[in-house]
Amino acid sequence: MPKYKLTYFNFTARAEPIRFLLSYLNEDFEENRFEREQWPTIKPSMPFGQVPVLEVDGKLLNQSVAICRYLAKKASLAGEDEWESLLIDIAVDNIFEIRQDIMKNFHEPDGEVKIKKKELLVKETIPFYIERFEKIVSENGGYFVNGKLSWADLYFVSILDHIKVVTNVDMVDGCTNLSKLKQTVLNIPQIQSWIAKRPGPIF
Amino acid sequence: MPKYKLTYFNFTARAEPIRFLLSYLNEDFEENRFEREQWPTIKPSMPFGQVPVLEVDGKLLNQSVAICRYLAKKASLAGEDEWESLLIDIAVDNIFEIRQDIMKNFHEPDGEVKIKKKELLVKETIPFYIERFEKIVSENGGYFVNGKLSWADLYFVSILDHIKVVTNVDMVDGCTNLSKLKQTVLNIPQIQSWIAKRPGPIF
Numbered sequence: 001m002p003k004y005k006l007t008y009f010n011f012t013a014r015a016e017p018i019r020f021l022l023s024y025l026n027e028d029f030e031e032n033r034f035e036r037e038q039w040p041t042i043k044p045s046m047p048f049g050q051v052p053v054l055e056v057d058g059k060l061l062n063q064s065v066a067i068c069r070y071l072a073k074k075a076s077l078a079g080e081d082e083w084e085s086l087l088i089d090i091a092v093d094n095i096f097e098i099r100q101d102i103m104k105n106f107h108e109p110d111g112e113v114k115i116k117k118k119e120l121l122v123k124e125t126i127p128f129y130i131e132r133f134e135k136i137v138s139e140n141g142g143y144f145v146n147g148k149l150s151w152a153d154l155y156f157v158s159i160l161d162h163i164k165v166v167t168n169v170d171m172v173d174g175c176t177n178l179s180k181l182k183q184t185v186l187n188i189p190q191i192q193s194w195i196a197k198r199p200g201p202i203f
Numbered sequence: 204m205p206k207y208k209l210t211y212f213n214f215t216a217r218a219e220p221i222r223f224l225l226s227y228l229n230e231d232f233e234e235n236r237f238e239r240e241q242w243p244t245i246k247p248s249m250p251f252g253q254v255p256v257l258e259v260d261g262k263l264l265n266q267s268v269a270i271c272r273y274l275a276k277k278a279s280l281a282g283e284d285e286w287e288s289l290l291i292d293i294a295v296d297n298i299f300e301i302r303q304d305i306m307k308n309f310h311e312p313d314g315e316v317k318i319k320k321k322e323l324l325v326k327e328t329i330p331f332y333i334e335r336f337e338k339i340v341s342e343n344g345g346y347f348v349n350g351k352l353s354w355a356d357l358y359f360v361s362i363l364d365h366i367k368v369v370t371n372v373d374m375v376d377g378c379t380n381l382s383k384l385k386q387t388v389l390n391i392p393q394i395q396s397w398i399a400k401r402p403g404p405i406f
Contacts, residue, residue, distance in 0.1 A: 048297060048335060063300075066292035073285050082276050089269035094251060097266075104307065113316055132251060 004029040005055040007046070009036065011203035013162050014064050014103075015052040020158040021071040021151065023194035033200060065096055072151035084146055091136070091144040091152035098129040099159055106166050118167075126169050130178070137177040142184065149184070157185035161202045207232040208258040210249070212239065214406035216365050217267050217306075218255040223361040224274040224354060226397035236403060268299055268358075275354030287349055294339070294347040294355035301332040302362055309369050321370075329372050333381070340380040345387065352387070360388035364405045 004022060008015035010033040022029045034042055043049050047062045054061045061067055069089070072078040079085030105121055108114035133144075133156070141147030144156065160182060164170050172178040185191060207225060211218035213236040225232045237245060246252050250265045257264045264270055272292070275281040282288030308324055311317035336347075336359070344350030347359065363385060367373050375381040388394060 048300075049331070061289070061293060063293045063296040066289060066296050069292060070285060070289040082273060086264070086269060086273040089272060090264060090266045093266040093269050097251075100303070110316065113313065128252070 003027070003056060005032060006030070006052060007032040007034075007042070007055070008052040009034060009039070009203075010200040012158075012198075012200070013203055016162065017068050017155045017158040018052055018054060018064055018071070019194065019198070020154045020191060021068055021075060021077075023190045024077070024154065024188065025071060025075050026190060031199075065092060068092075068151055068155060072154075075151070077149060077151040077154065079145075079150065084150075087145045088150045088152045091150075092155050094129070094132070095152065095156050095159070098126060099163070101125060102163060102167055122167055122169055126167065126171070130171050130175060133171075134175040134178050137181050142177060142180055144181075153181055153185055154191075157182050157191075165203055206230070206259060208235060209233070209255060210235040210237075210245070210258070211255040212237060212242070212406075213403040215361075215401075215403070216406055219361040219365065220271050220358045221255055221257060221267055221274065222397065222401070223357045223394060224271055224278060224280075226393045227280070227357065227391065228274060228278050229393060234402075268295060271295075271354055271358060275357075278354070280352060280354040280357065282348075282353065287353075290348045291353045291355045294353075295358050297332070297335070298355065298359050298362070301329060302366065304328060305366060305370055325370055325372055329370065329374070333374055333378060336374075337378040337381050340384055345380060345383055347384075356384060356388055357394075360385050360394075368406055 004027055006015060006018060006022070006029055008031075012019075019029075019031075042051075046053050047060055050062055052062075052064050052067070054067050069078060069092075072088075079088050101121060105114060105117050108117065136144060143149055144152035160171055172182050186195070207230055209218060209221060209225070209232055211234075215222075222232075222234075245254070249256050250263055253265055255265075255267050255270070257270050272281060272295075275291075282291050304324060308317060308320050311320065339347060346352055347355035363374055375385050389398070
């Protein structure tokens, strides 16, 4: 019986970093994937009305970044000491921050506001973050932190397709170091195997 | 010489959880407080153009939650095992999430959009989170996690005044368990002493 049961929509988005980490760990996790029209009936049973939710030993856990950190510790991808863990946490929170900005815009109900803010996002905010990410990875031997693979790298690569679908921006386009990092992560056998078999559309 | 130098506006807001934790640790930290009109000249030198930034041994660190987690580990407030750390991280991210929603609304440049969304926030979103926080603390012996003080409790209490100023909502009002938790944290001698001496307005 799998120890982990992941409840999320039948697409990548916010669950994909968790799926990357579970795959990296070679965990045989169960997926409770649902379609958009099922969400209203599922939402009330989720803590804080959100997904992804990971069920571990019967306990329902929300907050994807916290879940990823927990799994990353098991995978020895969360830093060798407290200082390194801090640098990894900062990198993840920087990535999470721009992801949140993008998704807030995507879910903006007012069409006019959405278009206006999306322009600012695509022209200024996203490039601002990309420039900094590229510099950080160039200064850290091809990874976000200290020249070695961490869950910040997995987190970043796991959301690239999603961001491209939502914004039409390829965050590694024209960035030598980010492009290489993407390839490094996609070359990890467990990630390759996950991507080859994963069901559902990329979103 | 203090090991820590904290750069932030001359008010509470996003820096206060860090100040609570540094105070809890009895750290003699240096504060680089500035006024709103100085921000445009400081902003470009900050990683990702944001504050608070904590300088540790000459390294500039952004992302307040990651910084708090690092300090919380030093204070033994970050969980006794990985499962407990996960539950604390989830609690903090839930608190951070509603805080972010509140601040996104506060910084909304379109006055009409701001008012419309604030109503939804105050009438629905904030009460939704408060109800869950009160239940969690009631089920966990007066704390957010496992019946003992963690940095989730310090984080929560450190932002209450700020949220009240911004939204006019007292998040512990009418909530027996949250009110008690607030008092528990405010009774910690280091926190009492910090609040008695802290400069700058509450915001």
